[in-house]
Amino acid sequence: MDLDDDVLQTDADEGIWSYSDSASEEFDEADMDQDYTVDVVGEEIRNGELRHEVVWHGWQRGDGTSNTWKDEVDVEEWNEDAAKRRKKLAQESMDIQIWTDLNVVDTNTRLRAQAYDEKRRKRTEEPVTLAQQMQANLIKHGKATPAPAPAPRRAPQTARRGRPTVGVPSSATGRDRNTPEGGPSTSRATRTPQAQPRSHAPSPPSTDYMDVDSEEETAPRPRPSRKGKGKERVVYSPPPSPPRSSSSKGKEKVLSTPTQITMLTVHQSFDHIQETLSAEWTARAGRKGAAAITFVNDLDSEEIPALDSDFEYLENEFDYTAIKHEVPDPKWLFVYCEDRRCTDYDECNCLYNQEEKACAYDKSGRFIDNSEESDSPALVIECNAHCACDENCRNRVAQLPRKIPIEVFKTEKCGWGVRSPVDVKKGTVLGLYTGKIIDRDNAEVLKGEKKNYCFDMDGREDPEDPPDNSYTVDARTCGNWTRFLNHSCSANLKVYLAIWLTIPESNLPSLVYYATKDIRAGTEFTFDYDPRQAKLFKEKEKKGKKGKGKIKIPKGAIECECGTEACRGWVTVNC
Numbered sequence: 001m002d003l004d005d006d007v008l009q010t011d012a013d014e015g016i017w018s019y020s021d022s023a024s025e026e027f028d029e030a031d032m033d034q035d036y037t038v039d040v041v042g043e044e045i046r047n048g049e050l051r052h053e054v055v056w057h058g059w060q061r062g063d064g065t066s067n068t069w070k071d072e073v074d075v076e077e078w079n080e081d082a083a084k085r086r087k088k089l090a091q092e093s094m095d096i097q098i099w100t101d102l103n104v105v106d107t108n109t110r111l112r113a114q115a116y117d118e119k120r121r122k123r124t125e126e127p128v129t130l131a132q133q134m135q136a137n138l139i140k141h142g143k144a145t146p147a148p149a150p151a152p153r154r155a156p157q158t159a160r161r162g163r164p165t166v167g168v169p170s171s172a173t174g175r176d177r178n179t180p181e182g183g184p185s186t187s188r189a190t191r192t193p194q195a196q197p198r199s200h201a202p203s204p205p206s207t208d209y210m211d212v213d214s215e216e217e218t219a220p221r222p223r224p225s226r227k228g229k230g231k232e233r234v235v236y237s238p239p240p241s242p243p244r245s246s247s248s249k250g251k252e253k254v255l256s257t258p259t260q261i262t263m264l265t266v267h268q269s270f271d272h273i274q275e276t277l278s279a280e281w282t283a284r285a286g287r288k289g290a291a292a293i294t295f296v297n298d299l300d301s302e303e304i305p306a307l308d309s310d311f312e313y314l315e316n317e318f319d320y321t322a323i324k325h326e327v328p329d330p331k332w333l334f335v336y337c338e339d340r341r342c343t344d345y346d347e348c349n350c351l352y353n354q355e356e357k358a359c360a361y362d363k364s365g366r367f368i369d370n371s372e373e374s375d376s377p378a379l380v381i382e383c384n385a386h387c388a389c390d391e392n393c394r395n396r397v398a399q400l401p402r403k404i405p406i407e408v409f410k411t412e413k414c415g416w417g418v419r420s421p422v423d424v425k426k427g428t429v430l431g432l433y434t435g436k437i438i439d440r441d442n443a444e445v446l447k448g449e450k451k452n453y454c455f456d457m458d459g460r461e462d463p464e465d466p467p468d469n470s471y472t473v474d475a476r477t478c479g480n481w482t483r484f485l486n487h488s489c490s491a492n493l494k495v496y497l498a499i500w501l502t503i504p505e506s507n508l509p510s511l512v513y514y515a516t517k518d519i520r521a522g523t524e525f526t527f528d529y530d531p532r533q534a535k536l537f538k539e540k541e542k543k544g545k546k547g548k549g550k551i552k553i554p555k556g557a558i559e560c561e562c563g564t565e566a567c568r569g570w571v572t573v574n575c
C-alpha cells in the first residue's frame, strides 16, 4: 500500500484527531461535493453504548448552499473503526521503518529502500497533498476538468474528509471534569500528543492541511473553534456517504462532478503508535464506562511496550475460552439478596456469606482492609446479578467501572510501569487483573517470559493442598493495564479477592487492586509480587537473621530493582 493513500492527521493545538479514509475510494462515491462540520449537542448511554446526538452542517462546494441535519453517532463504533485502521497503518508504517533500517545486501531491495527514503524525505520537506494527486488522477481519467475558480469561502470549515475520529470524547469517560486543576486531562491526553516525546519519530510538517484550489494553498486553514454555546465542539470527519440520517434525506444536492477536493497533508503514521494504542485502550475501557489509559515515555525512544500483535484489551472481563468452566454459574447456585439492605449483615445474604460479616467498603466505596496481619488476602463477596439491589449498592465496588485514569509509562529500571495523573486515596479500588484464565497445571509448565504475566488465583488456597480446580490468569495475550504493574518490596497497592460473577467454589475470584496508602499523582503503582516471601522475610528479620543470604532465594527470582529501603534484594517474577 502506498502511504499516500491513507492520511492520518492531528491537530495538536486543538487536541483533536481525525483520520481520513482512502480518499480515492471516497471520491469514486461522488460524495465529495460538501464540506461538513458537526456539533455534539447531547449524549446518551444506550444499551451500554455511548451515543452522541450531533448536528451536521453541510456546505455545497459548488455554490456554497448549506443545510443542517440531526444525526446520531455511535462513538464506540467510530472509534473502533479508526483504531483498527490506525493500528493497521501504524503496523505497515513500522514494517517499512524496520525494512529501511535493515542492512540490506540485495541491490534491488537496497534501491527500493533508498527510493522510499528519498520519497519520505521529500514528503517531509514538501508535504504531499492527496487532493492534488486525486485531482490529477481524475483529470487523467476524464472524470474532472481542471479546477474552476474557487467558490466563495464559507464559515470556518472544521470538517476533515473521511472517517472516523479516534479517541473517546472527554465525555465518554465522564472523568475529565473531575481531573484536579493543573492535572492532565485524561481523555484529552489520549487525543493530544503534545506532552509525549517522540525522539526517534520524524517531526510532522508544520502545515496540517491545505486547500487545493484556493489562494490559501500554503496557509493553514482556520482552526476549528471549540467554543460553542456552552457545548463542547468535537470535530468528526464526515461519513464517506451522506450521513445516515433519515432527517437529512432530500436535503442534499449531489453534484455529478466534484469541483474541489479538500487537501490533507500526509503524515508519517509512525508518529502515532503511542497515541493509537492509548486511543484503542481508552476506547475499550470507555466501552465499560472506565477512565482513560495513556501510554507515556519521557525516558527513551521506545514508543509502546512490546505486545502481541493481536493483543486484546480486557478492562474487567476474563477470557474463559481455555477452561471448561461455564460462565456464569447457574443462578440456582448463587446466594443472592432480595431486600436491598446490603449494609446490614443480617439482612444481606451476600454479606452474611462472607467471613468479615460486614461490608468491605466504606461509604465512599473505599476498601477497608481487615486482613493486614493475615497470610491470605481478603475475600469479598459482592452482590451479584441475581440480587435485588442496583449498582448503587454499597456492596458493589470492584464490579463497577474504574474511575482512576491510568498512565502506562516507561520506568528507569523495570520496563513499563503504571501510575495515575491524579491523586489516589487509601482504600481506592483501582481495577482487576484480567486476561486468559488457564488451568494452573498449564501455567506451571510455561517457561521464562511466557510466565511473566501469570497471576495465580491462589490467594486463598492451601499451598500444601491446592484444589483440583485451580487457575491462573495469564495476561500475555490479553489483559489490561494491570499487566504493567511492577513489583516493589514496599508497595502501595495490594490485591484482594472478590466474587460476584461466580460462586466461591469455582475458585475463580476476581483479583482486585486497591491502594494501601494515599498515593500522589505521578507516583508509580506497585505491588508485592510475593507477599508470602515478604512475610517470611519479616519473620526472619525479627529473629535477627538479617541479610539477603539468609533466605533461600526461590527459583526464577531476579535482582529486585524497586530501590526501596525495604528491598529484599530479589523478586520472583515467573509466577
Ligand SMILES: C[S@@+](CC[C@H](N)C(=O)[O-])C[C@H]1O[C@@H](n2cnc3c(N)ncnc32)[C@H](O)[C@@H]1O
Binding pocket: 305, 413, 414, 415, 416, 417, 452, 453, 483, 484, 485, 486, 487, 488, 558, 559, 560, 561, 562, 571, 573
Ligand atoms: C508483570 S511484568 C511488569 C511489567 C513490565 N515492567 C513490562 O514492561 O512489561 C513483570 C516484569 O517486570 C519486571 N519487573 C517488575 N518489577 C521489577 C522489580 N522490582 N525489579 C526488577 N524487575 C522488575 C521484570 O522484568 C518482570 O519480569
